[in-house]
Amino acid sequence: TTFIVTASYVEFAGEVGVLVCLEDITHLEQADQMRRDFVANVSHELRTPLTALLGFIETLQGPAKDDMAAQKRFLTTMHHEASRMERLVRDLLSLSRVEGQERMRPKDMVDLGALLKSVCHTLRPLTESAAVEVVLDLPDDGISVPGDSDQLRQVITNLLENALKYGGAGKRVDVTLHLSEAEPALRGSGAVIAVTDQGPGIDPQHMPRLTERFYRVDSHRSREMGGTGLGLAIVKHIVNRHRGRLRIDSKVGIGSTFKVLLPAAPQ
Numbered sequence: 001t002t003f004i005v006t007a008s009y010v011e012f013a014g015e016v017g018v019l020v021c022l023e024d025i026t027h028l029e030q031a032d033q034m035r036r037d038f039v040a041n042v043s044h045e046l047r048t049p050l051t052a053l054l055g056f057i058e059t060l061q062g063p064a065k066d067d068m069a070a071q072k073r074f075l076t077t078m079h080h081e082a083s084r085m086e087r088l089v090r091d092l093l094s095l096s097r098v099e100g101q102e103r104m105r106p107k108d109m110v111d112l113g114a115l116l117k118s119v120c121h122t123l124r125p126l127t128e129s130a131a132v133e134v135v136l137d138l139p140d141d142g143i144s145v146p147g148d149s150d151q152l153r154q155v156i157t158n159l160l161e162n163a164l165k166y167g168g169a170g171k172r173v174d175v176t177l178h179l180s181e182a183e184p185a186l187r188g189s190g191a192v193i194a195v196t197d198q199g200p201g202i203d204p205q206h207m208p209r210l211t212e213r214f215y216r217v218d219s220h221r222s223r224e225m226g227g228t229g230l231g232l233a234i235v236k237h238i239v240n241r242h243r244g245r246l247r248i249d250s251k252v253g254i255g256s257t258f259k260v261l262l263p264a265a266p267q
C-alpha cells in the first residue's frame with residue numbers, strides 16, 4: 001500500500017493545530033504499473049516479428065541474392081511474420097476501441113441465433129482446415145438482446161477460433177444458445193451462449209489470469225497457432241460493456257466451456 005502524507009498547520013477557533021492527510025494512491029500506482037507492463041509487452045510482441053523480418057531482408061539483399069529457392073522460402077516466412085504483426089495491431093486497435101466505449105451501453109437489438117449461424121458460416125474454412133466438427137444448437141424461438149452486433153460477432157468469433165485452435169483435430173465443438181430465466185449473475189433473465197470444446201482443458205491455476213492481456217497458458221503453442229494473446233481480453237471488455245458475464249469451466253483432459261451471459265433487457 002502506498003500513501004501520500006501531507007501535514008500543515010491550521011488555525012481553528014483560536015487554536016493552532018496540525019492537520020495530517022493520508023491519501024491512498026495504491027490504485028494509481030497499480031494502474032501505472034499495468035500501463036508500463038502493457039507497453040513493454042506490446043514492444044516485445046512487435047519486436048520479435050520485426051527482427052525476423054529485418055534478418056530476412058538483409059539475407060535477401062546479401063547471401064541469398066541469387067538463390068531463387070531460398071528467396072521463395074524466405075518470402076513465405078516473411079509473409080507469416082508480417083501477418084502476425086498485422087493481427088497484433090488489429091487486436092490492439094479493437095481492444096482500445098472497446099475500452100473507450102465501455103461506459104456506453106449498446107441499445108440495438110441483436111438476433112443472437114442469426115449471429116451464431118453467420119459466424120459459424122464465416123469460420124467454415126478454418127473449421128475444415130482444423131478438421132473439427134462444429135455442432136450448432138439453437139432454440140426454436142429467436143433470442144435477441146440489446147447489443148453491439150459487430151462486437152458480439154467478435155466475441156463469438158474469438159471463442160470459436162480458440163475452440164478450433166486448442167480443441168484438437170478430429171474433435172467436436174458445441175455451440176449453443178439458450179434463454180436463462182433467472183440468472184443470479186445478471187440479476188434477471190438473460191441469454192447464454194456457450195462454446196464447448198473437447199481439448200486439453202485449462203489447469204485451474206491459470207483461470208484467474210486467462211483474460212489478462214498477453215496471458216497465455218502455452219506461449220509457444222499460442223504463437224504457433226497465430227494467437228496474439230489478446231482474444232480473451234477483448235471478449236472480457238465487450239462482455240463488460242454489455243453488462244454481461246464471462247464464465248469459464250474447464251477440466252484438464254476433458255475440455256473447456258466458455259459461456260457468455262448477456263442480459264435480456266437493460267437493468
Ligand code: ADP
Binds near residue numbers: 162217223226228233
Ligand atoms: P491467444 O491469442 O493466445 O489464443 P487468448 O486471449 O484468446 O489468446 O487466450 C489466452 C490463452 O488461453 C491462450 O493462449 C490459451 O493458452 C488459453 N485458451 C484460450 N482458449 C482455450 C481453449 N478453448 N482451450 C484451451 N486453452 C485455451
